[in-house]
Amino acid sequence: MISGWKMGADRMSNRWRALVLLLLCAAAPAWAFDLNELMGLLGKKKQGEGTFTEQRYVHGLEGPLSASGTLSFVAPDQMTRRTLTPRPESMVVDGNNLTLTRGNRTRSMALDSMPELLGMVEAMRGTLSGNGAVLQRYFRSTLKGSSSDWTLDLEPIDERLSAQVASMRLSGKGGEVLGVEMEFRGGDRSVMTIVPQRGGAAGSTQAPAGRSTP
Template identity: 40%
Template sequence: MAAFRRFPFTVAATALAAAITLNAPARAADAGAPWSLDRLMSTLAQHKSGRATFTETKTLSIAAQPVESSGELVFVAPDHLEKHTLSPKPEHLVVDGGMLTVERNNRTYTLALDRYPELGAFIDSIRATLSGNRFALERVYKVALSGRGDDWTLTLTPLDARMLKVVSTITLDGTRDVLRSVAIRQADGDHSLMRLQPVPAN
């Protein structure tokens, strides 16, 4: 069950990554404006829905070598996210409203987020990010933005002790309004790096 409890954190962080990636083109005209946290929040507030492909590398204490995977993300504003892992094994994670559904190995698991307040708070904080609500985000994380507009890093550190028992930091790297990668470092030392590429709308 402990491993299953980590899924909402991973999916929520993925939602943040997908939102930045899929919203990126909307702000291209502002390339000359100073980069700031408020500008990043404004980018996220565009509420664009769309798709992105991903490649992910996970370094796990239980695995002798890093685990590689790839697939597709689907984000539908305001609170629906799908993460479809296609390789090496099919796995489907869906966050819809207050429910998380995981499908893998021909089995389906469903988790009501309101039964796990710390996980629900994590999901809600990501939704606050998607709506561009900086103040709601800062109630849950210590937020740090560094670098320049063409090479920036956003670091999120949970303030809640329960959340810190699962996730230590989420680090996002990007160029202007395009996210290059999102890294999740767990409290147990496991960590992952996801690289994203937006899929153009038809």
């Protein structure tokens, strides 16, 4: 009799355990979207082109400074920004080499000679190419959202970069970066919107309404 009761109690106990496990599994949240997953999505795209519009909010000025142009990159470390308005200029990065062109003047330099600029370039290159190790070398990162709509907040680790840049926020959908916001020390801020080019070369864009960049 006691033996039969014990067997029944064991069966009931096992049923309760199974029920509790089932409820725990049902209540468990979906697998969190993390930096490695985002880098995997971004890393699938080995090159890309797009247009950009940028608003630069400068402390002491009423309206934003506006610029527009094209962006392109080839993984892992080539990136080009060509500003078309308000005046033509370009920034070409290839490895550790940076070339700036404005009008008839061209200047070349090593990126690592300007740590504050190197960090900003690596934030863009690292994200576009899906290189999480590069990002973590220069920034503390916080990822929010899901693979279909995400934001990546970056806080500089390097003291020289941190003296110039307070934070960066990159946003996008899937493996595409669609926005870059930067907060500078002193109160300045820039907001860039990127439109990826699909099936053709990036073309020129009209500058948005507002004050032109000097």
